[in-house]
Amino acid sequence: MTKYYHSLIALLICIPFSLKAQQVKNEFNIIHNDKTIGTLVASKAIDGSKTTYSDDTNIEAHFFTKIKVVYKYDEIYTDGDLSKASVSIYINGHEHTKTSTVKSNTTYNFIEDEDDAVKISGPINYSTIRLLFEEPEGISKVYGEEKGNFQKLEKTGDNTYLKTTPEGHKNTYYYKDGHLQKADIHAGVISFSMQRI
Numbered sequence: 001m002t003k004y005y006h007s008l009i010a011l012l013i014c015i016p017f018s019l020k021a022q023q024v025k026n027e028f029n030i031i032h033n034d035k036t037i038g039t040l041v042a043s044k045a046i047d048g049s050k051t052t053y054s055d056d057t058n059i060e061a062h063f064f065t066k067i068k069v070v071y072k073y074d075e076i077y078t079d080g081d082l083s084k085a086s087v088s089i090y091i092n093g094h095e096h097t098k099t100s101t102v103k104s105n106t107t108y109n110f111i112e113d114e115d116d117a118v119k120i121s122g123p124i125n126y127s128t129i130r131l132l133f134e135e136p137e138g139i140s141k142v143y144g145e146e147k148g149n150f151q152k153l154e155k156t157g158d159n160t161y162l163k164t165t166p167e168g169h170k171n172t173y174y175y176k177d178g179h180l181q182k183a184d185i186h187a188g189v190i191s192f193s194m195q196r197i
Helices: 002-019 128-134
Strands: 022-032 033-048 050-062 066-078 081-091 094-104 107-112 118-121 141-144 151-159 160-164 170-176 179-186 192-194
Touching: 002 151, 022 050, 033 128, 033 192, 050 128, 094 128, 128 160, 170 192
Parallel strands: none
Antiparallel strands: 022 033, 022 192, 033 050, 050 066, 066 081, 081 094, 094 107, 107 118, 141 151, 151 160, 160 170, 170 179, 179 192
């Protein structure tokens, strides 16, 4: 009886932990000219109806001079729709870009570098950070958190997708078993490939 009692107590203790946030972490090497120049660490946590995403990318390379780029994305989805997103980009320690997208009823306010808010029609249910986690089957447009715009997404082959920004920058994403394996990225400041670790 004591053995079963202890087993039951252990099970009851474990249940609350299993009901808490489920977490996923994906890591990628950043590759430029066949050389690893940085890393991207993306995290996803699900807690009931709320899903939190984060992306920390650190790149250090030498072109004409040494350049260090840090990308930070933080986003919250509630019941499948974007509630809030923030993006910060630093180049050589100086803030280059700071944007936020915040849901307000049925629309969103996009703010860049503390300028006046720009209204964006909703809903937003798929943004670029989600491409780091799940294959975008059936998705034809993606919200770009950095620029506050919608970007075209098209399937170009088996588990392969092309994302095109309004400026014409093209990124290609490759998936296997529903998970991102590799991507070719044109980030404006620098172009690189991402390879899953």
